Amino acid sequence: MEKSHTVYSKKTKVIRFLLVVFMTVLAALTLYPVIYIVFGSFKENAELLRGGTKLLPEKFILGNYKKAWQKANFARYTINSIVISLGVMIVTLISTSMAGYVFARKNFKGKELLYSLFVAFMFVNVGSVTLRPLFELAVKVKMNTSLLSVILIAAGTGQATYIFLVRGFMSTISKELDDAAKIDGCTFFQIYYRITLPLLKPILATTGLLSFRAGWNEYIMPLVFTMSNEKMRPLTVGVTMLKNSGDGTAAWNLMFAGATISIVPIVVIYIFTSKHFMSGMTAGAVKG
The missing domain is CATH 1.10.3720.10 (MetI-like)
Structure with missing residues (x-):
């Protein structure tokens, strides 16, 4: 009885872990475009035209x-x-x-x-x-x-x-x-x-x-x-x-x-x- 309970607990932990990983990845994919736009608003236009996936700007431009x-x-x-x-x-x-x-x-x-x-x-x-x-x-x-x-x-x-x-x-x-x-x-x-x-x-x-x-x-x-x-x-x-x-x-x-x-x-x-x-x-x- 204790063995089956232990197996059940392990399965529950694995499922919860996978669920957390899935939700984290989903949240990252959802938030990335928004975060990219926010940080991109502080970049020089030339840096944005070069493209790339770098989030932080080389130089923060508040004048934008x-x-x-x-x-x-x-x-x-x-x-x-x-x-x-x-x-x-x-x-x-x-x-x-x-x-x-x-x-x-x-x-x-x-x-x-x-x-x-x-x-x-x-x-x-x-x-x-x-x-x-x-x-x-x-x-x-x-x-x-x-x-x-x-x-x-x-x-x-x-x-x-x-x-x-x-x-x-x-x-x-x-x-x-x-x-x-x-x-x-x-x-x-x-x-x-x-x-x-x-x-x-x-x-x-x-x-x-x-x-x-x-x-x-x-x-x-x-x-x-x-x-x-x-x-x-x-x-x-x-x-x-x-x-x-x-x-x-x-x-x-x-x-x-x-x-x-x-x-x-x-x-x-x-x-x-x-x-x-x-x-x-x-x-x-x-x-x-």
Whole structure:
């Protein structure tokens, strides 16, 4: 009995060791490009043009950040990115919390079919195929001159995933609360607003963070919608323009400096909201 227990313990240790090694390698592969960009932002452009995988710069150049900030309208780009990200987050939180609540609590004809279609679209990415019709639609309704079209379209692309998470989290909330509220005279919307919504804070924190990140990282759509108006560009678009600001060569050092500036806000948000993000993500995914 002791021998089998010893063998089992050895197998467990080996599995854990292999798991740690695998996760370490995966983390290294994930973080290496980000670390390379951060250190690359302190390098001379000539050093970057020579290539190589060396992380630390031969000489730290702090002036790259100053040049990047001066050559690009970063203050305006930052405001645009914040407007887009907050807009996407607010629209997503309102629409997905309501949709998740309805799918979890309301019975209506075709509900399961409609929900199945939503879930199916979680695995479908049409990407740039829809850009042309969406842009033409925005032009027809005269929405292509503001960031509102980018916000609404970007918010709509992630609805299926967020509705899936919210509905899954709703299954952890007892329906007896709804019944008690009905006895007290609450309507269906009042139950959502007064009872359910405050209990959805963990999953809404997760949804808010994911949607904010999606809005912040959006590139193709803002690029298309802001081609004729430089003042509407977000950071993701503005950063790529820095590459062409060199004297006859690609200014990778300035682009890396701009990219580093653009990733700082989202990293800070992750640090302060990681606890709520993990708890909401786990509950919504497992119960869904």
